[in-house]
Amino acid sequence: MAVEMDKAAVRELIARRAEKEIESGYYVNLGIGMPTMVANYIDNDKEVVLQSENGLLGIGRSPYEEEVDPDLINAGKETVTASIGAAYCDSAESFAMIRGEHLDLAILGGMEVAENGDLANWMIPGKMIKGMGGAMDIVHGSKKVVIIMDHVNKHGDPKILKACRLPLTGKGVVDRIITERAVMDVTEESLKLIEIAEGWTVDEIKASTEADLIVSDELMTIQSNT
Amino acid sequence: MAVEMDKAAVRELIARRAEKEIESGYYVNLGIGMPTMVANYIDNDKEVVLQSENGLLGIGRSPYEEEVDPDLINAGKETVTASIGAAYCDSAESFAMIRGEHLDLAILGGMEVAENGDLANWMIPGKMIKGMGGAMDIVHGSKKVVIIMDHVNKHGDPKILKACRLPLTGKGVVDRIITERAVMDVTEESLKLIEIAEGWTVDEIKASTEADLIVSDELMTIQSNT
Amino acid sequence: METNMKHIHTSFQEAVKDINDHSTIMVGGFGLVGIPENLILALVESNVKHLTVISNNCGVDDWGLGLLLENKQIDKMIGSYVGENKEFERQVLAGELEVELTPQGTLAERIRAGGAGIPAFYTPAGVGTPIAEGKEVRTFDGRDYLLETGLTADVSLVRALKGDKHGNLIYNKTARNFNPMMAAAGAVTIAEVEELVEPGELDADQIHTPGIYVQGLIEGQQEKRIERRTVRTHA
Amino acid sequence: METNMKHIHTSFQEAVKDINDHSTIMVGGFGLVGIPENLILALVESNVKHLTVISNNCGVDDWGLGLLLENKQIDKMIGSYVGENKEFERQVLAGELEVELTPQGTLAERIRAGGAGIPAFYTPAGVGTPIAEGKEVRTFDGRDYLLETGLTADVSLVRALKGDKHGNLIYNKTARNFNPMMAAAGAVTIAEVEELVEPGELDADQIHTPGIYVQGLIEGQQEKRIERRTVRTHA
Numbered sequence: 001m002a003v004e005m006d007k008a009a010v011r012e013l014i015a016r017r018a019e020k021e022i023e024s025g026y027y028v029n030l031g032i033g034m035p036t037m038v039a040n041y042i043d044n045d046k047e048v049v050l051q052s053e054n055g056l057l058g059i060g061r062s063p064y065e066e067e068v069d070p071d072l073i074n075a076g077k078e079t080v081t082a083s084i085g086a087a088y089c090d091s092a093e094s095f096a097m098i099r100g101e102h103l104d105l106a107i108l109g110g111m112e113v114a115e116n117g118d119l120a121n122w123m124i125p126g127k128m129i130k131g132m133g134g135a136m137d138i139v140h141g142s143k144k145v146v147i148i149m150d151h152v153n154k155h156g157d158p159k160i161l162k163a164c165r166l167p168l169t170g171k172g173v174v175d176r177i178i179t180e181r182a183v184m185d186v187t188e189e190s191l192k193l194i195e196i197a198e199g200w201t202v203d204e205i206k207a208s209t210e211a212d213l214i215v216s217d218e219l220m221t222i223q224s225n226t
Numbered sequence: 227m228a229v230e231m232d233k234a235a236v237r238e239l240i241a242r243r244a245e246k247e248i249e250s251g252y253y254v255n256l257g258i259g260m261p262t263m264v265a266n267y268i269d270n271d272k273e274v275v276l277q278s279e280n281g282l283l284g285i286g287r288s289p290y291e292e293e294v295d296p297d298l299i300n301a302g303k304e305t306v307t308a309s310i311g312a313a314y315c316d317s318a319e320s321f322a323m324i325r326g327e328h329l330d331l332a333i334l335g336g337m338e339v340a341e342n343g344d345l346a347n348w349m350i351p352g353k354m355i356k357g358m359g360g361a362m363d364i365v366h367g368s369k370k371v372v373i374i375m376d377h378v379n380k381h382g383d384p385k386i387l388k389a390c391r392l393p394l395t396g397k398g399v400v401d402r403i404i405t406e407r408a409v410m411d412v413t414e415e416s417l418k419l420i421e422i423a424e425g426w427t428v429d430e431i432k433a434s435t436e437a438d439l440i441v442s443d444e445l446m447t448i449q450s451n452t
Numbered sequence: 453m454e455t456n457m458k459h460i461h462t463s464f465q466e467a468v469k470d471i472n473d474h475s476t477i478m479v480g481g482f483g484l485v486g487i488p489e490n491l492i493l494a495l496v497e498s499n500v501k502h503l504t505v506i507s508n509n510c511g512v513d514d515w516g517l518g519l520l521l522e523n524k525q526i527d528k529m530i531g532s533y534v535g536e537n538k539e540f541e542r543q544v545l546a547g548e549l550e551v552e553l554t555p556q557g558t559l560a561e562r563i564r565a566g567g568a569g570i571p572a573f574y575t576p577a578g579v580g581t582p583i584a585e586g587k588e589v590r591t592f593d594g595r596d597y598l599l600e601t602g603l604t605a606d607v608s609l610v611r612a613l614k615g616d617k618h619g620n621l622i623y624n625k626t627a628r629n630f631n632p633m634m635a636a637a638g639a640v641t642i643a644e645v646e647e648l649v650e651p652g653e654l655d656a657d658q659i660h661t662p663g664i665y666v667q668g669l670i671e672g673q674q675e676k677r678i679e680r681r682t683v684r685t686h687a
Numbered sequence: 688m689e690t691n692m693k694h695i696h697t698s699f700q701e702a703v704k705d706i707n708d709h710s711t712i713m714v715g716g717f718g719l720v721g722i723p724e725n726l727i728l729a730l731v732e733s734n735v736k737h738l739t740v741i742s743n744n745c746g747v748d749d750w751g752l753g754l755l756l757e758n759k760q761i762d763k764m765i766g767s768y769v770g771e772n773k774e775f776e777r778q779v780l781a782g783e784l785e786v787e788l789t790p791q792g793t794l795a796e797r798i799r800a801g802g803a804g805i806p807a808f809y810t811p812a813g814v815g816t817p818i819a820e821g822k823e824v825r826t827f828d829g830r831d832y833l834l835e836t837g838l839t840a841d842v843s844l845v846r847a848l849k850g851d852k853h854g855n856l857i858y859n860k861t862a863r864n865f866n867p868m869m870a871a872a873g874a875v876t877i878a879e880v881e882e883l884v885e886p887g888e889l890d891a892d893q894i895h896t897p898g899i900y901v902q903g904l905i906e907g908q909q910e911k912r913i914e915r916r917t918v919r920t921h922a
Contacts, residue, residue: 025692027899047692049692049853049898049899051899052626053556053557054482054483054485054626054629055482055626055628055629056625056626057897057898057899058853058891061684062682062683062684063682063683063684064683064684064685064686065683065685068678068681068683069625070485070676070677070678071485071486071624071625071626071627071676072485072625072626073482073483073485073626073679073680076680077482077483077484077485077679077680078680078681078682079678079680079681079682079683080682082625082891084886084887085692085851085852085853085855085886085887085898086891087855087891087894087897087898088623088625088626088628088891088892088894089628089894089897090560090623090628090629090630090631090632090633090660091482091508091556091557091559091560091629091630091633092560092561092563092564092632092633092803093897094557094560095556095557095560095561095803096799096802096803096804096871097871097897097899097900098557098804099557099561099575099576099577099803099804099805100801100802100803100804100871101804102871102899102900103899118580123582128541128544128545129551129553130533130534130535131531131532131533131534131535131553132532132533132553132555132556132583133532133533133555133556134532134555134556134557135555136555136557136558136577136578136581136583137555137556137557137558137575137577138557140576140577140579140804141557141576141804167581167582168580168581168582169581170579170580170581171579171580171581172580251457253664273457275457275618275663275664277664278861279791279792280717280718280720280861280864281717281861281863281864282860282861283662283663283664284618284656287919288917288918288919289917289918289919290918290919290920290921291918291920294913294916294918295860296720296911296912296913297720297721297859297860297861297862297911298720298860298861299717299718299720299861299914299915302915303717303718303719303720303914303915304915304917305913305915305916305917305918306917308656308860310651310652311457311616311617311618311620311651311652311663312656313620313656313659313662313663314656314657314659314858314860314861314863315659315662315863316795316858316863316864316865316866316867316868316895317717317743317791317792317794317795317864317865317868318568318795318796318798318799318867318868319662320792320795321568321791321792321795321796322564322567322568322569322636323636323662323664323665324569324792325568325569325570325792325796325810325811325812326566326567326568326569326636327569328636328664328665329664344815349817354776354779354780355786355788356768356769356770357766357767357768357769357770357788358767358768358788358790358791358818359767359768359790359791360767360790360791360792361790362790362792362793362812362813362816362818363790363791363792363793363810363812364792366569366811366812366814367569367792367811393816393817394815394816394817395816396814396815396816397814397815397816398815561803561805565808568796569810569811570796570808570809570810571809571827571828571830571832572808572809572825572827572832573800573805573807573808573809574805574806574807574808575804575805576804590807592806592807592836593806595806597806597807601827622892623892624892625891625892628892656860657857657858657859657860657863657893658890658892658893
């Protein structure tokens with residue numbers, strides 16, 4: 001009994017579940033697109049510093065119209081504010097933080113993830129290549145890398161694969177995958193299904209996932225911070 | 227007709243001649259010891275920025291007693307002031323300036339220099355090794371490296387050699403040598419004698435120099451900015 | 453004693469005169485933030501051709517480095533993301549423009565290395581991906597890294613909030629981005645500053661780019677276009 | 688919402704509790720300038736042994752890291768200049784202390800690399816000298832370079848002028864020196880600050896060490912001993 005949801009609801013479900021990856025005291029990099037949305041759901045009781053790889057440690061809320069500063073943007077080029085206690089830095093320092101694994105968590109989008117933790121999220125052969133931006137650095141630069149994405153592509157085909165078909169962003173870099181249907185961890189054996197969304201069966205998840213799935217003994221229902 | 231001078235006079239002669247290496251607009255690193263003295267003789271009409279590798283671009287004069295700031299020293303650990311328009315930086319940035327060849331000139335002391343431009347100035351086998359400090363970086367990090375030193379050691383033996391006997395600080399790094407007797411350039415053939423101190427003959431210089439000397443067609447008398 | 457250690461340019465046209473056909477230039481900025489707007493405009497006017505441009509992005513179709521593209525002045529672009537620009541895509545597909553894509557952190561570090569006299573370094577970014585092709589892979593402590601080389605430029609164009617006549621620069625907020633490393637990596641670096649001040653007016657502890665890296669300065673006013681104005685409304 | 692992102696230590700003894708026998712530590716400072724005086728004193732008191740210490744110098748006989756030497760707490764020292772210290776010489780000659788001398792710029796860059804996730808880089812410093820022994824030499828553009836590796840530490844002890852409770856640090860004058868790179872290269876970094884302030888009190892554009900690198904802070908008063916007081920007299 002698969003669940004039909006509109007796109008906005010899917011994104012919100014995923015973003016709310018992703019928020020639970022963030023612990024108080026964490027330094028976090030949120031990728032461009034859906035990952036940026038996660039910031040909207042961060043529990044007020046958590047003290048979290050969001051890093052933007054263009055040189056801001058401490059992204060604040062969006063500015064009011066009268067606060068807009070053209071010299072202050074996030075990595076998605078959106079105008080932002082700085083949080084209290086923020087620090088600006090240059091791009092080399094910003095990526096020193098990333099590459100040196102000073103971030104606790106990165107939440108990024110994905111086109112394909114393989115069961116060995118390979119990630120593809122930057123190019124589709126035959127299409128114009130826009131560039132990888134900071135993604136290839138960020139996947140190596142956090143204590144934990146979580147990929148959030150739709151469970152299947154627009155044709156209904158699996159995006160969680162035995163091996164990536166698209167050119168890689170990083171090899172063996174993913175720790176956890178969160179979709180609107182399931183949460184899976186990359187383990188030494190294979191992908192382990194640890195959470196499942198309400199309304200989905202394990203068999204349905206397996207059927208929409210190319211990678212082999214081990215089912216956790218403590219399989220839970222996805223809890224989002226609603 | 228060799229010239230006898232006391233040590234202080236020798237140092238002053240050398241420092242004054244070394245000052246002539248400095249052009250207005252130059253960024254200069256002066257080594258610890260005799261090279262630091264060169265600062266005392268810099269022509270007031272020259273605008274020069276002295277770099278100190280512990281993180282100061284723009285060394286000023288020595289402080290008056292009441293100006294002494296324990297957080298403000300030069301690479302020789304002497305209390306200094308900062309010049310107008312100075313900038314502080316960390317040690318990595320300071321050596322980025324050096325290694326990246328942003329300095330116009332470094333004036334350093336030497337124990338031995340060889341005719342191929344090799345320099346030894348940091349260790350004597352069998353003696354306690356104190357360390358090279360920044361010397362090994364600085365010899366590679368200036369558009370021009372000038373060594374100032376006594377022409378011979380305290381036993382009267384040459385310090386300007388066919389090949390260094392002491393362990394090297396840098397290989398083929400010296401551009402010019404200034405002593406109390408002569409100024410010599412490292413050239414592709416050998417050392418070229420370009421200036422000679424008053425009271426010395428070319429033969430005397432050759433006799434007190436182990437390296438082969440080519441005598442410049444335009445051999446001059448050493449002019450110091452007295 | 454003269455206190456202008458640096459050349460203070462009186463026109464943007466004159467400020468870019470060291471850039472010639474076939475020059476390699478670095479241009480500061482991330483998106484349209486922190487770009488030396490007026491120096492870019494002068495470069496368009498100069499009409500120099502066959503440039504190699506190193507910059508994180510390539511502007512948009514009608515602003516920033518996009519103007520150089522439109523005028524067909526760029527032969528090769530080294531950057532990390534070039535997706536904001538239709539003309540860019542057209543020239544690449546037509547074979548008129550060569551592109552070298554580099555992970556953003558690797559780009560920042562390559563430029564820093566170039567300015568710091570580091571010819572090459574190892575980084576984990578890109579291992580096992582298409583950008584590793586032709587590059588040395590080496591294992592340190594059981595983990596694989598790529599060898600990446602330093603980058604330098606004939607001329608770097610940067611933008612700062614304040615600069616003094618000794619070339620010391622201070623940047624504003626996220627307009628700092630690639631500017632400090634590029635300032636250090638240019639054989640000649642020209643800074644477009646919002647405000648030019650006398651030596652001594654900037655706090656020596658708070659200088660982002662020490663003057664040694666800067667050869668010329670010019671004061672200018674920027675439009676500071678915003679690519680993605682994102683605001684919240686009052687409740 | 689809690690605004691202490693970091694552990695604010697209430698005693699120096701407690702602040703150094705993560706340092707154990709056989710720990711590798713980095714200690715900021717150049718000569719006696721910028722050293723975390725009180726953290727060093729607490730470390731002497733803790734009496735932990737067999738330390739590997741990474742610091743440009745090793746203090747003087749009765750101050751700074753010299754106190755650790757005197758108490759025979761250091762097994763190995765990595766630095767660039769250790770000449771201010773008789774006990775150092777005695778221990779080296781007696782075979783009690785191992786020393787690894789590194790050119791100062793290479794030391795600074797190795798520490799920066801360690802904090803920045805760069806496992807190794809090439810530098811011209813030391814080519815053709817005794818420190819090249821056992822190291823890879825490689826030619827780039829016709830010039831020889833040595834391969835040097837990044838350095839990290841279990842704990843870094845640094846000193847700053849000001850720190851806020853998010854760990855952001857600002858240093859004073861030449862007391863900055865090795866402190867910022869060491870702050871980034873320690874798995875745990877403890878900052879001794881002259882003044883501890885609330886988040887938001889420091890200008891976000893002027894922070895030398897972003898708080899992400901700092902795990903704990905403690906306010907302290909320093910003696911700031913001067914090694915070579917050099918003054919001019921009024922004419």
